[in-house]
Amino acid sequence: MTPDEFRKAGHELIELIADYREQVADMPVRSSAAVGEVLRQMPESAPIEAEPASNVIKDVENLLLPHLTHWQHPSFHAYFPANAELSSVLGDLLSSGLGQLGLNWQSSPPLTEVEQVTCDWLRQALGLSVDWQGVIQDTASTATLVALLCAREKSTGFAQMSDGVRTCGELVVYSSQQAHSSIMKASLLAGFGQNSVRACAVNADFSIDVHALAEMIEQDLAAGRKPCAIVGCTGTTAITAMDDIEQLAQLAEIYNCWLHVDGAMAGSAMILPEMRHLWQGVEQADSIVINPHKWLGTVFDCSVYYVRDVEHLVRVMSTNPSYLQTSADGQAPNYRDWGIPLGRRFRAMKLWWLLRCEGVSGLQQRLRRDIDNARWLAQQIEQAEHWRLIAPVALQTVCIIHEPPHITTAEQLDNHTQSWCEAINSSGEAMLTPATITENDGETRWMVRVSIGALKTERLHIEHLWQVLQKSVAGQL
Amino acid sequence: MTPDEFRKAGHELIELIADYREQVADMPVRSSAAVGEVLRQMPESAPIEAEPASNVIKDVENLLLPHLTHWQHPSFHAYFPANAELSSVLGDLLSSGLGQLGLNWQSSPPLTEVEQVTCDWLRQALGLSVDWQGVIQDTASTATLVALLCAREKSTGFAQMSDGVRTCGELVVYSSQQAHSSIMKASLLAGFGQNSVRACAVNADFSIDVHALAEMIEQDLAAGRKPCAIVGCTGTTAITAMDDIEQLAQLAEIYNCWLHVDGAMAGSAMILPEMRHLWQGVEQADSIVINPHKWLGTVFDCSVYYVRDVEHLVRVMSTNPSYLQTSADGQAPNYRDWGIPLGRRFRAMKLWWLLRCEGVSGLQQRLRRDIDNARWLAQQIEQAEHWRLIAPVALQTVCIIHEPPHITTAEQLDNHTQSWCEAINSSGEAMLTPATITENDGETRWMVRVSIGALKTERLHIEHLWQVLQKSVAGQL
Numbered sequence: 041m042t043p044d045e046f047r048k049a050g051h052e053l054i055e056l057i058a059d060y061r062e063q064v065a066d067m068p069v070r071s072s073a074a075v076g077e078v079l080r081q082m083p084e085s086a087p088i089e090a091e092p093a094s095n096v097i098k099d100v101e102n103l104l105l106p107h108l109t110h111w112q113h114p115s116f117h118a119y120f121p122a123n124a125e126l127s128s129v130l131g132d133l134l135s136s137g138l139g140q141l142g143l144n145w146q147s148s149p150p151l152t153e154v155e156q157v158t159c160d161w162l163r164q165a166l167g168l169s170v171d172w173q174g175v176i177q178d179t180a181s182t183a184t185l186v187a188l189l190c191a192r193e194k195s196t197g198f199a200q201m202s203d204g205v206r207t208c209g210e211l212v213v214y215s216s217q218q219a220h221s222s223i224m225k226a227s228l229l230a231g232f233g234q235n236s237v238r239a240c241a242v243n244a245d246f247s248i249d250v251h252a253l254a255e256m257i258e259q260d261l262a263a264g265r266k267p268c269a270i271v272g273c274t275g276t277t278a279i280t281a282m283d284d285i286e287q288l289a290q291l292a293e294i295y296n297c298w299l300h301v302d303g304a305m306a307g308s309a310m311i312l313p314e315m316r317h318l319w320q321g322v323e324q325a326d327s328i329v330i331n332p333h334k335w336l337g338t339v340f341d342c343s344v345y346y347v348r349d350v351e352h353l354v355r356v357m358s359t360n361p362s363y364l365q366t367s368a369d370g371q372a373p374n375y376r377d378w379g380i381p382l383g384r385r386f387r388a389m390k391l392w393w394l395l396r397c398e399g400v401s402g403l404q405q406r407l408r409r410d411i412d413n414a415r416w417l418a419q420q421i422e423q424a425e426h427w428r429l430i431a432p433v434a435l436q437t438v439c440i441i442h443e444p445p446h447i448t449t450a451e452q453l454d455n456h457t458q459s460w461c462e463a464i465n466s467s468g469e470a471m472l473t474p475a476t477i478t479e480n481d482g483e484t485r486w487m488v489r490v491s492i493g494a495l496k497t498e499r500l501h502i503e504h505l506w507q508v509l510q511k512s513v514a515g516q517l
Numbered sequence: 518m519t520p521d522e523f524r525k526a527g528h529e530l531i532e533l534i535a536d537y538r539e540q541v542a543d544m545p546v547r548s549s550a551a552v553g554e555v556l557r558q559m560p561e562s563a564p565i566e567a568e569p570a571s572n573v574i575k576d577v578e579n580l581l582l583p584h585l586t587h588w589q590h591p592s593f594h595a596y597f598p599a600n601a602e603l604s605s606v607l608g609d610l611l612s613s614g615l616g617q618l619g620l621n622w623q624s625s626p627p628l629t630e631v632e633q634v635t636c637d638w639l640r641q642a643l644g645l646s647v648d649w650q651g652v653i654q655d656t657a658s659t660a661t662l663v664a665l666l667c668a669r670e671k672s673t674g675f676a677q678m679s680d681g682v683r684t685c686g687e688l689v690v691y692s693s694q695q696a697h698s699s700i701m702k703a704s705l706l707a708g709f710g711q712n713s714v715r716a717c718a719v720n721a722d723f724s725i726d727v728h729a730l731a732e733m734i735e736q737d738l739a740a741g742r743k744p745c746a747i748v749g750c751t752g753t754t755a756i757t758a759m760d761d762i763e764q765l766a767q768l769a770e771i772y773n774c775w776l777h778v779d780g781a782m783a784g785s786a787m788i789l790p791e792m793r794h795l796w797q798g799v800e801q802a803d804s805i806v807i808n809p810h811k812w813l814g815t816v817f818d819c820s821v822y823y824v825r826d827v828e829h830l831v832r833v834m835s836t837n838p839s840y841l842q843t844s845a846d847g848q849a850p851n852y853r854d855w856g857i858p859l860g861r862r863f864r865a866m867k868l869w870w871l872l873r874c875e876g877v878s879g880l881q882q883r884l885r886r887d888i889d890n891a892r893w894l895a896q897q898i899e900q901a902e903h904w905r906l907i908a909p910v911a912l913q914t915v916c917i918i919h920e921p922p923h924i925t926t927a928e929q930l931d932n933h934t935q936s937w938c939e940a941i942n943s944s945g946e947a948m949l950t951p952a953t954i955t956e957n958d959g960e961t962r963w964m965v966r967v968s969i970g971a972l973k974t975e976r977l978h979i980e981h982l983w984q985v986l987q988k989s990v991a992g993q994l
Contacts, residue, residue, distance in 0.1 A: 041874055043535035046603040050535070053607055054527035057614030058520035071626050075848040078630040086638035090876035093607065096869075100611060104627040111625075112616040119624070119840070122860070124616030126523040130530055130570065132613040134577060136816045136867075137534030139589040139601030147596070148588075149548050150581040153555040161563035178655055179858035189706055204710025206683050221836035222859055229666055229857065231708030233681025278840060333860075339613045340862050359698035363596070363755060363952035363966065371552040380706070380857075381656035382699055383599070383810075385817050390613075392573075397518055399567035475840035489840065 041093070049093035056097070060105070061126065064113050065496065068468020073107035114496035115470040115505065120305045121410075121436075121493035125337035131393030132339050135386040142384030144364050145372035152372055155388035158395065159344055162332065165400050166310040169323055172346040175378040176387045180304035181222035183329040183345040184271070186357070186379055188213065188230045190327065190347075191269035191298030193356045200356070205231045211268035212260050214238045216248040216283060217478070218276035220302060236265070244480050246281035246431050248272065250291065257295050269298040274319040275306025278475050278489065279430070280437035282306075286321025293324070301328040304343070308335040309411075309435050311404055318434065335410070335436070335493045336403060338391050345379070353378055410436045410493040413502045417490065420506050426513075430477055430487045438490040439477070442513045450485060457486040460512040467517045469508045518570070526570035533574070537582070538603065541590050542973065545945020550584035591973035592947040592982065597782045598887075598913075598970035602814035608870030609816050612863040619861030621841050622849035629849055632865035635872065636821055639809065642877050643787040646800055649823040652855040653864045657781035658699035660806035660822040661748070663834070663856055665690065665707045667804065667824075668746035668775030670833045677833070682708045688745035689737050691715045693725040693760060694955070695753035697779060713742070721957050723758035723908050725749065727768065734772050746775040751796040752783025755952050755966065756907070757914035759783075763798025770801070778805040781820070785812040786888075786912050788881055795911065812887070812913070812970045813880060815868050822856070830855055887913045887970040890979045894967065897983050903990075907954055907964045915967040916954070919990045927962060934963040937989040944994045946985045 041049075081103055111122050140148040142155075159174030177183045193200055196208040205211070213227045217239045227237040238260075241252045257267045270292050272283040285301060292299035301307075301322055307330030309315045322328060328346040332338040347353050350373075358377035376382045398406075418433040421440050430439035442460065447453050461474045473491070478484045492502065511517050518526075558580055588599050617625040619632075636651030654660045670677055673685040682688070690704045694716045704714045715737075718729045734744045747769050749760040762778060769776035778784075778799055784807030786792045799805060805823040809815040824830050827850075835854035853859045875883075895910040898917050907916035919937065924930050938951045950968070955961045969979065988994050 041603040041607075043538050043603065046538075046607065047531060047535045049607055050531035050610070051528055053610055053614070054524060054531060057611070058524045058527070060615065061520050061523075071623070073626040075622065075626070075845050076630070078627050079634055082631075082634045085641050086635075086872040087876050088878045090879045091873045093604065093870075093874055096608075096873050104631070105615075107626050108615065108617060109623065109625050111618055119618075119620060122616065122618040124613060126518040126520065126614075127570065129610075129613040129616075130518075130523065130526055131573075133527070133530055133606075133610045134534070136601060136606040136609040137530070137603075138537065138582075138585065139599065139606075139816060140585060141588055141596075141599040141817055143596060145552065146548070146586065148586050149550040149552070149584050150555050153553070154559075154581070157556055157559045158563075164562050179860050181858045181860075182659075185857060192708075199710060200705040200708070201711050203687070203712050204682070204705075205708040206685065206687060206710070208683065210680070210683060221838045221841075225834070225836050225857075228677040228681075229707075231669075231677070231682040233676060233683070234678050235680050277838070339616060340618055340860060341858075357702070359702050361698045361754070361952075362963075363950050364698075368552050380662060380702075381658045381818075383656050383658075383817060393570075395563040396568045396573050397570055399564050401565045402567045473840050475838075486839075 045093060049097065052097060057129070061112060064110050067110055067113065069110050069113045069115050069471040070465050070468060071107050071109040078103060078107055109471070112495065114494055114498065114501045116494045117490045117492060117505065118471040118473045120491050121335045122333065122340055123335065123337040123495045124339035125394050125398060125495060127397030128337060128339045128390040128394040131390035135389040138386065140386045142375060142386070143382065144366050144374055144376065145368040146366040148386065151384065151386045151388070152375060154392050155375065156373065158388045158391045161395055162344060162391065163346065166307070166330065167313065167316050168346065171323070171348050173350050174344045174346045175375055177343045177345050177379050178341040179343050180302065180329045180331050181225065182380060183343050184222050184300065184302065185226040185229055186345060187298070187300040187327040188226045188269055190353060190356050191300070192230055194298055194352065195266060195268040198355065210236055210265040212236045212238060212265050213269045213271070214240055214253060214256065214267070215271035216240050216273060216276065217242055218246050218278060218281055219271060219273055220277045220304070223271050223302070246276060246279045248283045248288070250284060250287040254291055257291065267295045267297050269300060271300045271302055274301055274303035275435065278477055279439055280306055280435050281431060282318045282434050285319050285325065289321045289324035299325040301325045304329055304331045305334045306435055308332065309407060311400065312407060332391055335407065337398065337495065338394050342387055342391055410497065413497065413499055414438050414492045416499065417492070417502050417506060430479065436492045438492065439487050440490060441487045444513070450483060454486045457488060461488045463512050463517045464508055469517070470505050522570060526574065529574060534606070538589060541587050544587055544590065546587050546590045546592050546948040547942050547945060548584050548586040555580060555584055586948070589972065591971055591975065591978045593971045594967045594969060594982065595948040595950045597968050598812045599810065599817055600812065600814040600972045601816035602871050602875060602972060604874030605814060605816045605867040605871040608867035612866040615863065617863045619852060619863070620859065621843050621851055621853065622845040623843040625863065628861065628863045628865070629852060631869055632852065633850065635865045635868045638872055639821060639868065640823065643784070643807065644790060644793050645823065648800070648825045650827050651821045651823045652852055654820045654822050654856050655818040656820050657779065657806045657808055658702065659857060660820050661699050661777065661779065662703040662706055663822060664775070664777040664804040665703045665746055667830055667833050668777070669707055671775055671829065672743060672745040675832070687713055687742040689713045689715060689742050690746045690748070691717060691730060691733065691744070692748035693717050693750060693753065694719055695723050695755060695758055696748060696750055697754045697781070700748050700779070719758070723753060723756045725760045725765070727761060727764040731768055734768065744772045744774050746777060748777045748779055751778055751780035752912065755954055756916055757783055757912050758908060759795045759911050762796050762802065766798045766801035776802040778802045781806055781808045782811045783912055785809065786884055788877065789884060809868055812884065814875065814972065815871050819864055819868055887974065890974065890976055891915050891969045893976065894969070894979050894983060907956065913969045915969065916964050917967060918964045921990070927960060931963045934965060938965045940989045940994045941985055947982050
């Protein structure tokens with residue numbers, strides 16, 4: 041494609057994206073596509089001859105846009121906010137357009153140095169001390185795998201440099217029953233084995249039961265196993281519950297475990313000084329992951345992994361082939377040795393654009409708006425008949441259930457929950473996520489998560505949502 | 518940022534990128550920045566108040582652009598081609614702008630289905646049979662880790678679901694002395710331990726010595742170890758040497774090993790039917806990785822991992838928490854279970870744009886041009902006094918050394934090599950990579966890799982390079 045063809049199609053796409061953002065609020069939130077509907081309309085093979093960009097744009101408009109699920113919609117309350125602020129979209133466009141690749145510092149000095157700067161800017165904004173250094177990874181799943189690999193190598197005295205984990209006894213990883221599935225996945229991939237991964241019981245507020253955890257660890261020690269890592273959640277997946285990081289840090293110190301803090305979604309809230317009590321003790325952790333590609337607004341993917349001991353990270357991850365050695369080695373960070381991939385995209389660009397074009401105070405205002413909105417919705421739920429909050433609302437996730445008196449069995453209730461949630465999702469009025477939760481009565485039931493924090497979600501959208509919720513359980517959607 | 522602010526800055530960036538591509542040929546290829554030069558000019562903290570995009574664009578122009586190493590320059594011959602075709606840049610812009618996120622099919626049906634389609638289009642273009650299914654990963658390092666995890670779990674009968682690798686004896690991974698550093702890294706991360714990773718001797722053409730490999734495997738078996746995986750390279754890192762995949766497949770079958778084919782860079786050449794003999798036997802492999810983000814031209818990052826047994830891959834990688842379950846499960850691929858990360862960017866968009874806007878025949882023409890250029894340069898080297906090709910030129914990598922008669926010691930020769938290479942890189946006329954190689958005489962020496970295949974590299978640039986090479990060894994640069 042020539043630069044002039046790029047100009048023409050590029051300007052069209054800028055307009056298309058701006059139009060999309062202006063019009064998205066009027067679209068049904070969830071896609072109503074049937075499985076295979078998009079695929080079936082595409083040719084079976086790639087074209088032999090080049091097509092003009094206008095053909096592709098036409099297909100984007102006719103074939104893709106009508107079938108999207110709109111994550112940028114103000115009534116998107118499913119999963120978690122995956123905000124793609126337009127300022128960070130611009131940063132990412134520049135990253136692609138300049139075609140830079142990070143292999144070592146020399147291969148693109150700005151790529152490395154902007155990453156150093158933005159990770160440090162974000163560290164300060166989060167209120168973390170200068171002891172922490174960050175690196176951008178694709179997702180929290182990957183960062184958690186890196187954390188557990190670091191834990192494994194610390195516990196085994198760098199077994200990977202000799203016989204690997206097979207000679208090191210049974211290493212155990214601990215997290216909460218409410219922890220993200222990526223923690224189990226990372227444990228298995230790191231070689232721990234499912235039998236050595238513990239899901240600890242939780243308190244009434246769904247935070248990890250630290251006494252139960254201490255008991256678990258003691259039992260493992262008594263059985264000759266080696267406690268290796270504790271993963272604490274600043275914001276669990278289903279509930280956004282807050283583990284007591286300070287107490288976990290004490291256990292980690294006593295039992296010589298790695299402490300990884302998973303703040304993938306809720307960590308963004310730590311840009312608000314009034315929320316930092318939620319991860320009190322974080323300075324004693326060994327690693328933290330925070331995803332600026334969620335609530336904060338950096339376009340996916342941009343997960344920042346912070347560690348205190350960079351030397352340890354590099355020792356676990358480093359490779360040093362001759363063709364990558366340059367005279368700058370040792371003066372600048374070689375980020376290839378801070379994670380799994382060798383090559384790096386200029387990912388810091390989109391975070392840099394976000395922080396500059398929104399400003400820390402702009403980001404703070406938006407997050408405070410969302411927390412206020414969540415509180416308002418929680419109040420309506422608490423005051424309404426037959427509605428119940430499943431858990432305290434620490435930040436922006438409101439977990440709810442509707443229990444009308446005519447429903448008497450657990451199965452009926454689960455059916456009711458899934459049915460009214462699906463009615464809302466099918467209507468396109470809003471999008472929510474059903475999920476299971478084991479409550480304090482020991483019963484596992486379906487509930488509905490309302491995750492608040494899309495860029496464009498204002499109070500009026502939450503007021504509308506509350507109407508939609510009530511209509512839905514009344515069968516009026 | 519409002520849509521209107523986005524429009525204004527977006528149109529400016531489209532022009533900036535087009536201008537950059539038009540002007541890049543006139544810039545020195547390698548950055549002449551000092552370590553910390555960019556960083557020192559940036560504020561210590563993120564701005565509190567939002568800045569206009571024009572501020573950021575100004576900094577891009579004044580602070581970043583002058584310090585880039587230009588991967589898109591026609592005289593960029595370092596490392597490998599990391600082409601960012603403008604058509605794929607547009608695809609990536611759209612991916613960012615639409616702010617889609619893949620968690621399951623429902624979360625963005627087009628994201629999943631365009632990935633299905635483009636991975637299959639690429640499969641056909643590469644001449645692979647319908648037995649293969651692909652998934653986009655970030656880099657080959659990650660894909661190779663996934664491959665070795667699949668190998669580990671196959672060898673151990675899914676040890677991760679019970680006690681992990683600690684109870685499974687010593688598993689061994691085999692690759693060539695010329696294999697990429699990511700293979701050792703992935704082996705260590707997967708828990709094999711350095712003592713269980715074998716670097717096999719190579720033949721005169723730097724391909725793996727299959728007889729030596731068979732002997733190694735026999736020795737390991739005799740010692741009670743378990744051969745687990747063989748990694749064959751279609752294009753080694755330094756030389757672009759071609760392992761004999763057919764023979765490796767025979768060994769893999771005999772010894773019940775996983776066979777992973779690393780075609781990260783050179784795999785792109787398999788879109789040329791006349792080159793497919795270079796990976797003869799690939800249909801018998803278990804997994805293949807190819808990086809469309811290298812020579813092929815998809816903007817980084819886009820690495821495609823092909824497997825024949827999807828069910829096995831999913832069994833190793835799957836997680837299935839309630840909040841991700843939808844009625845479409847089982848009808849559409851859940852790509853979260855095909856790799857390490859849970860969330861997915863709409864990465865297929867940039868590959869889809871590339872394939873459509875360039876056409877298979879356009880891509881073939883470009884790659885053939887590059888192979889011709891490499892052959893032409895190889896001929897000049899062969900015919901010139903005191904110059905020598907280190908290895909046969911299979912595709913587009915030309916590895917060279919200059920051995921003037923006045924140099925008599927190995928140390929002098931290494932100094933000479935590094936010195937003329939650095940003279941070229943410092944001059945900005947071209948960028949090459951020095952690397953070490955152990956030749957057939959058993960000596961390890963420095964040589965220089967000329968990697969040909971940037972988008973804009975025409976014969977005239979290679980003719981100019983040959984002049985620059987001659988000037989450089991004559992001390993005239």
